[in-house]
Amino acid sequence: MMKKKQHDHEDATAADISASATGTEPAIEAESVVDVGAAPEEAAAAAAAAEASVAATEPVTASEPPPVPDENAKLRAEVAELNDKYLRLYAEFENFRKRSFKDMGNARSMAVVDTILPFLRILDIFNMALVSAEQAPNIDALKQGMQMILTEYGRALEELGVKQFDAVGQPFDHSRHDAMAQEPSDQPEGTVIKQWSCGYQLGDRLLRPARVVVSSGPEVKKE
DSSP: OHHHHHHHHHHHHHHHHHHHHHTOOOOOOGGGOOOTTSOHHHHHHHHHHHHHHHHHHSOOOOOOOOOOOOHHHHHHHHHHHHHHHHHHHHHHHHHHHHHHHHHHHHHHHHHHHHHHHHHHHHHHHHHHHHHHHHHSOOHHHHHHHHHHHHHHHHHHHHHTTEEEEOOTTSBOOTTTEEEEEEEOOSSOTTBEEEEEEOEEEETTEEEEOEEEEEEOOSOOOOO
16 A cells, blocks of 8 residues: 555655656646636636635624713813802903992991081081170070071972971871870860971881871860
C-alpha cells in the first residue's frame, strides 16, 4: 500500500511539473467554479448561493441599544432654569418694595406740607393781632384780629377738604352727634338744643362728632 501511495504522489508531482512546463494552471476543484457558459439563471443562483455561504460564515455581532437620555441632567437643567427665574423675580420684588416705601414716604411728606401751609397763614395773622393789641390797647381791634384768625382758620380747613357742621335744632343722630347731656325743653324729645362743639367731616368720613345736649321733652310739673 505504501508503494501505491508513493506512486500516486509521484504521478501528481509529475502532472504538476508537466502543467508548469506547458504554462497551464493546475485544475481547480469543480464545486468552487462557476461555469461561465451556463445559463444566466443558473449563474445567478450560483452567485446567490456563494454570497449566502459567505454571509453564513461571518460572525454575528449584537446591535448596540439606543442611548438612554440622562434624566438627572434634564432635571438639573430645569432646576437651574427655575432658580434663575426665582432670583429675577425676587430682585424685581425687592426693587418694587423699595420704590413703594420711598413713594409712601414722599406721599406722607407732601401730605404734611399741604396740611401745614394753610395754618402758617393763621399763625401770621395771630402774631399780627398780638402786635396790634400791644400798640393800640383797643378791645375792638382785638376782636377784629380774632375774627380774622377765625375766618382764616375756616379757609384753611376748606382747602384741606374739611367741612364743619352744626347740630342745633336737628334730630339727634348717633352717627354724627355725641350726646353730652339731656335736658328738658319745649323742643320735642330727641332734638339737639345745645352744641358744645361743632363737628367736622372730610368727604364722607366723620372726623369728629358734634358734642351736643339733647332735649328730653317738656318738663313734667310735679303736683
